[in-house]
Amino acid sequence: MQQADIIHTLSRSLASPMVLAFVLGVIATLLRSDLKFPEGMYMGLTIYLLFAIGLKGGVKLSHTPLIDFLLPGGAAVIMCCIIPVLTYFILHHLAKFDTVNAAAMSAHFGSVSAVTFSQSITYAETAGIAFEGFMPALLAIMEVPGVLIALYIARKKMATDNQNNEVMRELLTGKGIILLIGGILIGLMSGDQGYESVAPLFDAPFKGILCLFLLEVGLVTGRRVGDLRKVGLRLIAFSLLIVGINALLGSLVAAFCGLSVGGIGIFTVLCASASYIAAPAAIRIALPEANPGYYLTAALAIVFPFNVIVGIPLYFKLATYIHPIIAAL
Amino acid sequence: MQQADIIHTLSRSLASPMVLAFVLGVIATLLRSDLKFPEGMYMGLTIYLLFAIGLKGGVKLSHTPLIDFLLPGGAAVIMCCIIPVLTYFILHHLAKFDTVNAAAMSAHFGSVSAVTFSQSITYAETAGIAFEGFMPALLAIMEVPGVLIALYIARKKMATDNQNNEVMRELLTGKGIILLIGGILIGLMSGDQGYESVAPLFDAPFKGILCLFLLEVGLVTGRRVGDLRKVGLRLIAFSLLIVGINALLGSLVAAFCGLSVGGIGIFTVLCASASYIAAPAAIRIALPEANPGYYLTAALAIVFPFNVIVGIPLYFKLATYIHPIIAAL
Amino acid sequence: MQQADIIHTLSRSLASPMVLAFVLGVIATLLRSDLKFPEGMYMGLTIYLLFAIGLKGGVKLSHTPLIDFLLPGGAAVIMCCIIPVLTYFILHHLAKFDTVNAAAMSAHFGSVSAVTFSQSITYAETAGIAFEGFMPALLAIMEVPGVLIALYIARKKMATDNQNNEVMRELLTGKGIILLIGGILIGLMSGDQGYESVAPLFDAPFKGILCLFLLEVGLVTGRRVGDLRKVGLRLIAFSLLIVGINALLGSLVAAFCGLSVGGIGIFTVLCASASYIAAPAAIRIALPEANPGYYLTAALAIVFPFNVIVGIPLYFKLATYIHPIIAAL
């Protein structure tokens, strides 16, 4: 029965327009279709998504007592420090990737994917699972520290002379962060009344835009699928192993922080997801010698589809098991 | 009275924001305005329209018993084979266009225009005329075969050595087809619940987007109006002749298939419209020696405005006359 | 108490998502963030805003008896003739700018800013202040004459041989005018029923789009802030002086025309705003020797932020004082 339950959850998730749009994009590329989004559309949709997530999160945050946020916020920061170290250990010492590539990949696993996050929000809303309003704030918090830790590791090992401060500034003023944090602050300051005036753009069509965006991500992912053969089974296997460990760790930590079932599910998604928005831009400049064939492939062609198609429903299922157990302790 | 009726229908159609936006675009170009849509906007809006048509069609199709669809679907395929042959005959033997240009134009007349289709849907919805839910599926079906038939004619006559299979693949994986068929499949699989989540993007603003798109098409058409003088009266006269024949044929076939008044009107629009989205891309590669000054001008500067401004209301009027007559047989 | 009232008004205006988005954009640039909107997005959003303003204005105008519109319409034209002359006098004779730069800046002050106008509409709607429906028509009327007057001044003083007619045609068929006037005509002709069909795109998300657009304007303004230092206090001081004079003049004229409080507020905004959409394009071609470092900086980095952040709420406050006084005369 339990198995039937999981299959049912999975198939319902698979039938959502977002997941199907992603699959359509991958298939279109594999069929060598000439479908291609116009230049700038990817960027435009990303700006919309990040800003919309921020705005909505900010409004919700304005209803949250600060005290409720402290524990999960702290836990998020701690997870961001643990995950890249753990990931580096696995990739370098077990999977035998060299220092710079292992560090670059750790940066991606240590950061978070805003699109996977959006899809998990959509999943929860559609399934009627409630969650804490401050989740987008966690997304914002978890975007940067993992990258910094990974860069720190790379630097310690390689003794490079890179200007730490400049990288730090670039990371903290990166477009993703500006849009997310900016959106949250605007949401906080303008409150319900302000949000209502812009909600017909930033709230109602959000899922539709996400659907369109995932179609485009599918097209991009499809072009990376060829790389999977080149990087081989080693990258695939260890990526999924890392996702699994991070998910398990994340759900336990979230449950201990007293989050609701929905909150545990989303926190798990954050920990298990790999950034392909903030991290690649940073790594390209800070560790130019790392191979995008590894880090982009891992984040975009392995971890992202796994999470969107299989991971998200599983993590929410996991949360329904873990929540009562930890709550009973 | 009947004449007054038609004039009233026409003037009401002319007063729709979509038609007026198209006219505005044409006028702006003729006034040599510097109004120009940014690069990529045309493509972005087209992607939206095709995907939205597909999605909505798919959901409606999910409520249609397959059996109801078989007859009109078959009729659509047959029309797609008849129209290009007939068109080629008229253009080559009567209008004396050479083989390659006659074939290229036949491909355009034999395929369908998704924008004209959208406008006819909008027209029907605004006028409160009901139609069958599977119409977008017919649109998808009718996009490709006409082009193939026309290419086949060209090849038989010219004995070219073009790789048939490659052209076939390119046509079937063309971006228009992927978006339409992909949209239909996603609509079918995700059903009402899935559609509802994305409807605030793909349903509510559809007519507004169509309006903006038609403004842009008007700008493009305006730039083609100059070509009308070059190609001369011959192209204009024969294009309208072909549209008339295809419309008459289409409405009869639709009525015999037992479609409703709305269904007859839309089927007629499909037959009478000329593609300027799927066909030009295909012809450019498959028949590079054909002159876009003919086929694009015919499809975009003659047939499209005629259908949008005059044709659509007329075809629906026609349907109200034909439907009872055939039904009474 | 009165002062507290003004502060309250200001702070409420400052907390709107639009104003905050603008501020976010400026801050992001000052922090040297890599946030940048994709090419074409600025243009796309501008097209949307102008066309949407026009459409809505046209529909409202269709409910206005022409007679009600004559007086304010005439007043608008007169203001457009007075403002650039006055501005030129101040800039050339008091502020000692040379002829060509003073004339170029006068063109900008003499024209109007559609974005500031939109923000004032949004402000009034949010605050529940009613206004006359023909306001967007005034915006359209006031776009061009000021530029022409300023060019006339420049030509008289410099005896250039520029082709008057060509400049005139370019101004009257400029994309801003086409979209505004075209939108108004379409709104007028298609009426309430037509508007309803496109309202989910052009009405509901308007404020959200404005918010996104202001974020982008903020990014652009931020890049101009550096120029403020170069142009110095002289430009800043005289720009604000001119804004103040124009606002005062505008509100008096509007009150004498018998406009409502809301109407006075918006008319004042029109007079006090400086164009950075229609005027720069015209000046670039007609007065290529003028320095964009002056006119763009004045319009975009001084007048626009002043109006959006401080001006608009003040002008509406002013209107509530002036309206009863003039009405009592």
Add this chain to the structure above:
Amino acid sequence: MKLVPLKLVTIIALDALSERIIKDIKQCGIKGYTITHVEGEGLQGKHFTDWEGRNVRIETLVNEEVATSIMQKLADAYFDKYSVIAFVSAVEVLRREKFSG
């Protein structure tokens, strides 16, 4: 196969001037051209938004004569008044007849 020498004329100008320039250089006898949307900074400073219009780069392959007449035309009608720059480079092509009359 034999590569033959030809000239490539490159013009960078305000977007708003592009139609006028193309009309003018067509009169000089070009057989085709390619346009790229670019941004630039020169004496006139940068543009800030795409509404104002950016720059275009117009490139055309021509024989030496036509190249000279284009440069002459630009010098006469644009260089003094407008933000326009142009340069000529030597290239090699196949099918010379495609590009020069």
Add this chain to the structure above:
Amino acid sequence: MKLVPLKLVTIIALDALSERIIKDIKQCGIKGYTITHVEGEGLQGKHFTDWEGRNVRIETLVNEEVATSIMQKLADAYFDKYSVIAFVSAVEVLRREKFSG
């Protein structure tokens, strides 16, 4: 620092042909390339919408040998049938080894 001579091959073609062309010139031994989206007018007239596809300019820095083989390839497989033009220019670079095998 010593600048060494090299060839820049520029190809202008329909967007829809770009993947095919890149595959072909990779076989000629290029080590990299740069693509620009452009619009053009030639014998085939202008394109009107970006849905039909615009043109691309493909540029690649190569040694003289590879340049010749690319031009040969294009002449054989494209020039007769398709809207494709190409030209070669002489440039100077540092690090010659980065661009030619």
Add this chain to the structure above:
Amino acid sequence: MKLVPLKLVTIIALDALSERIIKDIKQCGIKGYTITHVEGEGLQGKHFTDWEGRNVRIETLVNEEVATSIMQKLADAYFDKYSVIAFVSAVEVLRREKFSG
């Protein structure tokens, strides 16, 4: 009218580096530049989305001296670390004084 020789320096680099590079070459004494957004493939592979940033091509007309100093600067500060390529070509212009000090 007399065409005079000049150098065109073309730099292709990550979008994210463009501001830094422009600052650097301004110090070499350029009087203007033109930027094109391009995509590329080289040793570092292709980019996949425009969020990561694409490449830019920076072009500047300069005299030979400045050209050399730009190439030197790039060799010192970028070539080893970053995806940056650059090449110099010979062109001819009118109004030499507009481009070189």
